[in-house]
Amino acid sequence: MTREQDPTVGQTETLVVEAREAQRHRKVGQLERVGDHLKREWQLYVMLIPTILWLLVFLYKPMYGLQIAFKDYSIFRGVAGSPWIGLEHFQTLFGNDQFIRALKNTIIISFYGLIFGFPMPIILALMFNEILVQTFKKTAQTIVYLPHFVSSVIIAGIVITAFSPSAGIVNTFLGWFGMESIYFLTKPEWFRPIFVGTGIWQEAGFQSIVYLAAIAGVSPTLYESAVVDGASRWQMMWKITVPSILPTIIIMLIIRIGNMLEVSFEMIILLYQPATYSTADVVNTFIYRQGIQGGQYDLAAAAGLFNAVVAFVLVMTANTISKRYSRTSLW
């Protein structure tokens, strides 16, 4: 396996070293230093502006509206004009068995998604990396990326058809073994496997791109010396590729944990039935039925805020643990 050295890699490193050196030698006032820095690196800051604007407009400004979680909100009176009611919405939520159930389902479904869904793109990326025939590799990659670009509605249609008791491929298959057909989508015990499996099928390919990029960044010299030492492909994968992309894996894991409660609920809405609510109803679908359909935005905001707080705690915890044990962290 040969790789061409990327000439810019070395250059950047030299530049960074030079910059640090220069910084260390300069002992001037704080303000002057910042100004100097801005002047030198202004292009970078200009490039940062759109992202900052995006954050401000779409993430920070809406936080103003979060206060409706503590208010008796009326659209017409507006956020500021609605009276405060304290924690009433939270009491309503936690006094509702269906919310508790939805919370439980969210955690279970996310946990399944994490255990079974997180390793898949890594495995896929490692496997792609081992394919030597380029055309086959490209074709295989395209095929696994495809489901990502298909709308959830169509995916749900495919799933419903595949699991149909009369014409579905799954039940046809079961029929060959003399098993009775199962109406999967009305069975609570089948909902989670089907949902998590669909999620993996839809997204694993696309998510593997990140890891493929990380693998591409591994220095070829490591592999070359391993070949000289007589290492097998398997050994190279375990001893070189995996440890090299471990920081990427950990960052992705932390992000994933932060998004854990964000179950893709549009897919659930498309697939669930009252018959499967007991395992399928998650916080977001609960909010959708209770809040958005019923126009209770304040209650929905309270549930959303709760979701965000839990996600925040999860990310903080994951980050701290990772920092302590692997020295890789988001911040």
Added chain:
Amino acid sequence: MNIEYRNREDTMRKLSLSLAILGTTALTAPAFADDTHMIVDEPLELTIHMHWPRAQGYGVGGDVGKIYPVEEAAREMTGISLIDQTSGRNTKDNYEAMNLLLAQGNLPDIVGGNRIQQPVNQYGPEGAFVPLNDLVKEHAPNIQKFWDEHPGLVEAISAYDGNYYYIPYLPDGKYGRAWYIRQDWLDKLGLEQPDNVDELHEVLVAFRDQDPNGNGRKDEVPYFAREWEEVLRLMTLWDARTSGSDTYHDFYVTPDGKIAHPYAQPAYRDAMANLAQWYSEGLIDAEIFTRGSSSRDYLLGENLGGMTHDWFASTSGYNAALSEKIDGFNFVPYLPPKSASGVRMEEHRRIPIKPDGWAISYTNKHPVETIKYFDFFFSPEGSNLANFGVEGKTWDMVDGEPIYKEEVLTSDSPVNSQMYLEGAQIYRGYPQDYRYEWQWTSPAAREGIELYDTEDLLVEQFLGVAFNKQEQEVYDKYWPSIQTYMLERQQAWILGSGDVEADWDAYIATLNKMGFEKVIEVMNTAYERQYG
């Protein structure tokens, strides 16, 4: 036909006479040269929010650059022009668009469209919309006449403070859905149309077992439905109710004038046991919960489906569509089978009043002119305009009846789609005229409707209640969870993963624990206040 129509026809006859004198050569320009409908001396412009499923904006197909022909005619006749100011043009969700509009605060003069009743009745009393009671009494004789001739409608659209804030779209015609069966299958198996629930059971069993489609496989689906909720209507065959309105799972009015919920009645328990039995016997589409909206196309097209409960208008079209593909295909409406206690009942009907229409917002500086403009569409000429489009362009007055031109009826595009582009039949507040739909109803559907008219099948409709703030809070707090629980149990019972007879006491106890009685109480308080 009731009195109102006879009056309307009289006026039309006179009108058509005057039109004949004025000449009917003008094609696009309205032929009304007199200014009996002129509302203002100087032309007046009013802004409008008009968001409905077919168009997000007040203009042809939602393109506000194209003025509706009906709007042009109305401008000429009334002197008032409506200028589009629709919010949420990029969403098809009417609630979302309405919420966007309200959140902006800068309301246009007129707020109209689909499903405006709930927001209008909620924010009207808070001051967002103008109460119409006095305005209509003083300035809108045609609307007032309509209210007088149709008692109960004003109550139904009123908010909790006793005022009403919008002029609704008032559908005409009685029947919506009907029972349809494969007559050719019945003939083939030598069976009669089922006249009661037991005969229906026999027929469905025969459909299941005797291979009426003749392909040698036991693949027939005796009963199917596009919406799984339709399967519940079978329960009316055992004297249970499933809904009180054209919305599924709705409350209903009991014979003694109280509001109750169908899913908490003993009749429901017994009917459910029977329904579950039918499901387990394979008489009901096993995949009814997931087959979805294309099931009718699929099951009829593949010669698999035997019977359904669906709309007259759309279901009667299959005979023509499938006559070449399936030899002898004949899917006909038949009278609802008699229930276990011998009652024939068609629970579904068209609701006389819709949550759609238009309202006057608090920012409107010309409420009197606006209500007169609303009133115009309740006058015979305005109603014809709103129903049929511009006279001379899409229809002509023939013997006092508005009759569509031949090219409208024979066009490839359905008449309603053509009307939407004219600006007729859109969701302004107006009384729909059934003569509009009758003209393009297929002969098969007309026969079905006439058949249903031979008996008294319909039941009283629950037109909804307007809650005050406290009642709304109780409803919002308990009802969504209760309904979720009801539907969960319902499907579980149908699918056989629970036994309704055994579960019933626990089910009722859980409902009450979840606040069911409180909801019923506020429903009845509100109902009493509104209609009592």
